[in-house]
Amino acid sequence: MALMPKRVKYRKSQRGKMRGNATRTNYVAFGEFGLQSLETKWVTGRQIEAGRVAASHFLERVGRVYIRIFPHKSITKKPLETRMGKGKAEVEQWVACVRPGTVMFEIGGVAENVAKRALARVAHKMPVKCRFVSRRHTIG
Amino acid sequence: MxxxxxxxxxxxxxxxxxxxxxxxxxxxxxxxxxxxxxxxxxxxxxxxxxxxxxxxxxxxxxxxxxxxxxxxxxxxxxxxxxxxxxxxxxxxxxxDLTERVEVEAPLIFKGTPAGSHEGGLLEEHLDHLEIECTVTEIPEAIDVSVKHLGIGDSIHARDIKLPDGIKLITDPDALLISCRLPAVTAAAPAEEAAEEGEEPTSPEVITERKPKEGEEESEK
Structure with a gap:
């Protein structure tokens, strides 16, 4: 089942713009390795679910997969061969707004080579170019 | 160093x-x-x-x-x-070289835990320690061996043996790493639901007006 919110204030939302780079969710926080987006795009709930399934299927219940994005935004679409107007269409899908730098998935509890292969499979399911990142120790 | x-x-x-x-x-x-x-x-x-x-x-x-x-x-x-x-x-x-400073030293967990052979999962909770030491004694990293960790075992900040002259600032009870059996993922029921063919429902709308009983009757 694709991800979607349980409760929302308004059913339909405006499309908005996605400017700039990720200023949050832009580092590996929970696992040891992550999949970072290099592009700006909407990632649908179905794509996130497909990524999760691909990772958990590859890992065979070893390690842990963290999903760092959630589709909060509803996208509407008019049916085919419909005339324009008559108000905003019905919700078709839910998407997460992903900017360059967003860490979308994380994996912990497995070796680096395993995590790399698992996240490569996830990257195939994503609509954006991705790169593999590992946790960076802080200096301070 | x-x-x-x-x-x-x-x-x-x-x-x-x-x-x-x-x-x-x-x-x-x-x-x-x-x-x-x-x-x-x-x-x-x-x-x-x-x-x-x-x-x-x-x-x-x-x-x-x-x-x-x-x-x-x-x-x-x-x-x-x-x-x-x-x-x-x-x-x-x-x-100054004699000055004591508070810094964060990264933790490097080394070894394969004993519990991982029984299906245990190693979970890192903290990847650095806050320490106080002189400027010349700042460690590049602190190595922590996790070989002895069985299922249900954990390492806390107080368990780390720091060299002389280095004081721990992090809460001694802070959990650094633990080994436990993997929990059944929360997504498993979702998979089952998908197999059963249940269609996803739309979310509850907080601001949506719900028709009152009186209104319904009047409409009728």
Whole structure:
């Protein structure tokens, strides 16, 4: 089942713009390795679910997969061969707004080579170019 | 521990602001700020290659030459770009060699835990420790062996044996790493539901008006 919110204030939302780079969710926080987006795009709930399934299927219940994005935004679409107007269409899908730098998935509890292969499979399911990142120790 | 001091040449930045900082970065340098010891802060630009090389070799303390003087500076903070690849700015703090400072030392967990052979999952909860030590004693990293960890075992901050002269600042009860059996993932029921063919329902709308009983009757 694709991800979607349980409760929302308004059913339909405006499309908005996605400017700039990720200023949050832009580092590996929970696992040891992550999949970072290099592009700006909407990632649908179905794509996130497909990524999760691909990772958990590859890992065979070893390690842990963290999903760092959630589709909060509803996208509407008019049916085919419909005339324009008559108000905003019905919700078709839910998407997460992903900017360059967003860490979308994380994996912990497995070796680096395993995590790399698992996240490569996830990257195939994503609509954006991705790169593999590992946790960076802080200096301070 | 590594040789702690590295000499870097720096230039004083006279033009400040994001536009001028971007130009500094384009010329292969990193904007930096120096502060501490009650003196006026100074804006510098460091050579990117030398600084990054130094960091990769575990240096935290630098002898920075600028304006005809040399100061001992400790890396206080580093800012990265949005991809976490490139250093865009660094904070350097003035220190004396005898001074005690609070720093974060990264933890490196080594070995394969005994519990992993029984299906245990190693979970890292904290990847650094806050410590207080003299400037010359700052460890590059703290190695922690996890070989003895069985299922249900954990390592707390108090279990880490620190060298003499290093004081732990992190809460001693803080959990660093644990080994446990993997829990049944929360997504498993979702898979089952999908197999059963249940269609996803739309979310509950908080602001939606619900028809009152009286209204329904009047409509009828």
């Amino acid at each position: 590594v040789a702690k001091e590295l000499v870097l040449k720096a230039e004083l930045r006279k033009k400040l602001g994001s536009k001028h900082s971007a130009k500094v970065r384009q010329s292969g340098k990193i904007p930096a700020v120096v502060y501490g010891h009650g003196q006026e802060p100074e804006m510098l630009s460091l050579d990117e290659h030398d600084f990054v090389e130094g960091l990769h070799h575990g240096h935290r303390l630098f002898d920075v030459q600028f304006e005809g003087k040399t100061e001992k500076l400790l890396v206080k903070d580093i800012q990265y770009d949005h991809l976490g690849k490139k250093i865009i700015h660094t904070d350097l703090i003035r220190v």
